[in-house]
Amino acid sequence: MVVRSPLPDVQIPSVSVYEYLFGDIEPGDLDRVAVVDGVSGTETTFRSLLAQIDAVAGAMAARGFGVGDVVALHAPNVPAYVTVFHGLLRAGVTVTTINGLATGPEITKQLADSGARLMITVSALLEAGEAGARGAGLTEEQMVVLDGGTGAAEGYASLADLLAEPRPAPDVSFDAATHLAVLPYSSGTTGRPKGVMLTHTNLVANVAQSLAIGVGPDDVVPCVLPFFHIYGMTVLLNLALKTRAKLVTLPRFDLAQYLGIIQEQRATFLFVAPPIALALAKHPLVDSYDVSSVRAVLSGAAPLDEKLAQAVLDRLGDSVRVLQGYGMTEMSPVSHCIPFDRPDISPGTVGLLVAGMEAKIVDPATGAEIEQPDDGVSAPGELLCRGPNVMVGYLGNPEATADTLEPDGFMHTGDIVTVDAGGVFRVVDRLKELIKYKGYQVPPAELEALLLSHPKIADAAVIGVPDDEAGEIPKAFVVTAQGQSLSEGEVIAYVAEQVAPYKKVRSVEFIEAVPKSASGKILRKDLKVAP
Incomplete structure (x- = not known):
């Protein structure tokens, strides 16, 4: 049986991301603040943002980047990210976005797998970025450091350099339904990270x-x-x-x-x-x-x-x-x-x-x-x-x-x-995370929610661990609230009072923090290898 959305259909135009987001901007909106730097308080209006996007697109086109090219963007949430991301899309480039916590070898794998010809990063991430770029065979000329120009980033092209070039945005033509806008990689909580092909229409x-x-x-x-x-x-x-x-x-x-x-x-x-x-x-x-x-x-x-x-x-x-x-x-x-x-x-x-x-x-x-x-x-x-x-x-x-x-x-x-x-x-x-206890299916999320309802528990995760008799048993990893203390027996008893017998937590380990991805997903693979 197919379940359909009860919400009214929306029109999905066959246009680029840039055209969809900004093509219908009203003149009165141009001087509205689009982006604020939360650290410095610096504000960027839509008028300034669009001018910067066009400048980045022009600079990329002048360097020979356009439809069919992949560029890697490796930066935290800063206003420059907004400018460069949309400047690249405006130029017809496919953007592969890289986790700011990625190591050099992880960056190398993504650059090689995606076929990126250019790496854009920031000075705070330059050590991993340089290592990753070198591993993928990229030269210094194939790197841009958004806040570069001084210190370790001396000699690299910077965002200021790109914006200073008086080049108009290129005329770019592609089929929005088939042209890849972005190549993000799966979070890696399970299995090998894979490049996800998302089009402009997507x-x-x-x-x-x-x-x-x-x-x-x-x-x-x-x-x-x-x-x-x-x-x-x-x-x-x-x-x-x-x-x-x-x-x-x-x-x-x-x-x-x-x-x-x-x-x-x-x-x-x-x-x-x-x-x-x-x-x-x-x-x-x-x-x-x-x-x-x-x-x-x-x-x-x-x-x-x-x-x-x-x-x-x-x-x-x-x-x-x-x-x-x-x-x-x-x-x-x-x-x-x-x-x-x-x-x-x-x-x-x-x-x-x-x-x-x-x-x-x-x-x-x-x-x-x-x-x-x-x-x-x-x-x-x-x-x-x-x-x-x-x-x-x-x-x-x-x-x-x-x-x-x-x-x-x-x-x-x-x-x-x-x-x-x-x-x-x-x-x-x-x-893939359901725990099989003596043939019964035990959902970790249900037990985690229950554990989080305990006033002395600040955070928790549950995984299945091998057991000769049961196949798997639920094991809880618990972070106690500040200034509180708990025993394994108290945790086990708290859960046992509120669930069916096959769902009971049967082992508890107290840890300082639950490992999570940048998006907030529990990294169960890291818990499975914990000593």
Whole structure:
């Protein structure tokens, strides 16, 4: 059974990302502030931003870069990222975005796999960037350091150099439906990172689909989730630019700095991952700042439990809307969201399919399709999605593409979900992460949510560990709240009181921090190798 989005269809024009975001900008919007540097406070208007984008596009074209070329962008969230990213797209270049935490060897692999001919980085990341570029055979002439020109970055071309060249943006022609805009790489929480081929139409479609989230021109959006990740790229960067909201860039997450930006800039719409939601709900520092300007918090990248969503609401006030979205890099990324104007939808769900999306739920054991019920909630199964935002495939990896994309266009997500009669989806767990205890399936996310409800637990993760008798047993990794103490027995007893016997946590390890990706996903592979 195919489940279709109940939201009205949106028009998806066959244009470039640049044309879609900026082609219809009103003269009165040109002098609005587009980007604020959260560290320095420097403001960039839309007029200045568009001039800079054109200049970067012209400089790239003059260097011989255009349609068919790949350029790597390796930088934190700074205003220059906005300029260069869109300047490259304006020139017809395909951008492969690199994780700011990537090591030299990891950068080498991505540069080589993507076929990048140029590496753009910043001085703070230059050590890893240089090592990665050398490993991929790039020379110093094939590197740009955005803030270069002094110190270790002496001799490298800089953004100032690119902007100083009086070159007009080139006339570029390509098919938006087939030309690759970006090549982000999967987060690597499981398996080998793969280049995800996303076209201009994919990105345009997903911004259009994401308008239901409710960001508007009066919103101020702090951007701490990284632009190199598809969540930051589409939902923060591109959606805010399209709606003429104000972006405030932050190069890394520091809770005090983040709260300070909310207070000083009167931030209104917070896009977070569950670790930030957890801090907003539980950290005592929140009480030291004025966060009354916030009207909405949307969590994505990993499941947000209903109790944690309610804790955020309790902390920030009843007037704040707590929302949740769902997606994957392979879907540009948003496939589901709770629209701002739907307060009836629980924030513990991922909401509705976005406009133009279709889904199927399939029993992972039998392959049988699970029906959407006329009343109540469906049985759980793997989510498959189809829509204009779904990737072309994985770069140079036809086998992985065939494993993920069905011939009819439906894409396997690997996530276990349910859907109710109203079309509201809830993520139960990750198919590959389900723990098999004596044949029973135990969802780690359920146990993690339960552990986080304990007042003495600041963070937690659960994985399955091998057991001769049971096959696997649930093991909890627990971070205790500041100034608190807990024993293994207390944790085990707390969970046992609230779950079926087969779901009980049977081993506990106390750790200083749960390893997570930049987008907030628990790095279970790192827990599996922990001593």
